[in-house]
Amino acid sequence: xxxxxxxxxxxxxxxxxxxxxxxxxxxxxxxxxxxxxxxxxxxxxxxxxxxxxxxxxxxxxxxxxxxxxxxxxxxxxxxxxxxxxxxxxxxxxxxxxxxxxxxxxxxxxxxxxxxxxxxxxxxxxxxxxxxxxxxxxxxxxxxxxxxx
Amino acid sequence: xxxxxxxxxxxxxxxxxxxxxxxxxxxxxxxxxxxxxxxxxxxxxxxxxxxxxxxxxxxxxxxxxxxxxxxxxxxxxxxxxxxxxxxxxxxxxxxxxxxxxxxxxxxxxxxxxxxxxxxxxxxxxxxxxxxxxxxxxxxx
Numbered sequence: 001x002x003x004x005x006x007x008x009x010x011x012x013x014x015x016x017x018x019x020x021x022x023x024x025x026x027x028x029x030x031x032x033x034x035x036x037x038x039x040x041x042x043x044x045x046x047x048x049x050x051x052x053x054x055x056x057x058x059x060x061x062x063x064x065x066x067x068x069x070x071x072x073x074x075x076x077x078x079x080x081x082x083x084x085x086x087x088x089x090x091x092x093x094x095x096x097x098x099x100x101x102x103x104x105x106x107x108x109x110x111x112x113x114x115x116x117x118x119x120x121x122x123x124x125x126x127x128x129x130x131x132x133x134x135x136x137x138x139x140x141x142x143x144x145x146x147x148x
Numbered sequence: 149x150x151x152x153x154x155x156x157x158x159x160x161x162x163x164x165x166x167x168x169x170x171x172x173x174x175x176x177x178x179x180x181x182x183x184x185x186x187x188x189x190x191x192x193x194x195x196x197x198x199x200x201x202x203x204x205x206x207x208x209x210x211x212x213x214x215x216x217x218x219x220x221x222x223x224x225x226x227x228x229x230x231x232x233x234x235x236x237x238x239x240x241x242x243x244x245x246x247x248x249x250x251x252x253x254x255x256x257x258x259x260x261x262x263x264x265x266x267x268x269x270x271x272x273x274x275x276x277x278x279x280x281x282x283x284x285x286x287x288x
Contacts, residue, residue: 019178019186029255041170045163046163049276062152066156086243
């Protein structure tokens with residue numbers, strides 16, 4: 001749920017501000033301008049779709065797998081920028097003039113990567129169905145009055 | 149297994165359509181080519197065609213400005229905005245275009261500074277030098 005909501009939010013913010021997102025991609029100095037431009041338009045709808053897909057049981061595994069791949073790419077890009085001493089804003093949730101703290105962003109990326117891999121592996125398995133039944137469905141069930 | 153590949157294909161192809169629509173429906177979006185100028189950007193070809201003087205504003209940090217800068221440029225960085233804005237306002241003459249630059253085409257400080265000057269002081273002739281300091285080094 002957290003994973004889906006984060007990607008949905010991040011995709012919407014980036015889709016509304018393509019110029020700022022393009023600038024964030026450019027700041028990494030990893031790809032040509034044209035590739036950065038294509039990414040600035042391609043990535044936000046992809047994030048929105050995978051964010052939505054995580055909420056749908058049949059699509060959960062595919063979406064979580066894609067999120068894991070994306071998180072691997074984002075983390076690699078971040079480490080490369082860090083290694084080259086670039087003072088960048090990560091561009092993870094739209095534009096910001098503040099330079100990112102690499103430790104915080106890297107930690108967050110790794111947590112999200114772990115979450116995505118976990119969801120991709122355990123989505124729609126017997127264990128996850130049991131968990132959902134016990135905790136999610138159990139929590140939403142209406143309490144009944146004991147009469148005897 | 150076949151289903152998951154089908155879903156992955158849909159997920160990977162659909163954003164091309166949505167992204168394409170977003171680019172098509174938003175003409176104010178960033179230009180496709182690195183050579184093209186976005187709104188409010190100028191390059192030396194445009195500046196030469198103006199045939200009038202401009203006020204150069206260097207949006208880089210003071211230490212970078214001290215090392216080298218465009219002749220007659222004023223330093224006005226976002227991090228020292230309050231200290232440096234006074235000198236800028238003294239030098240600024242209405243009717244003279246202001247051209248802001250930062251380190252390279254990868255930096256966003258010049259755009260942010262130009263937006264701030266437009267919003268805070270209602271200046272309309274404020275432009276950003278495409279390519280920033282790197283473009284100046286190539287040009288001079």
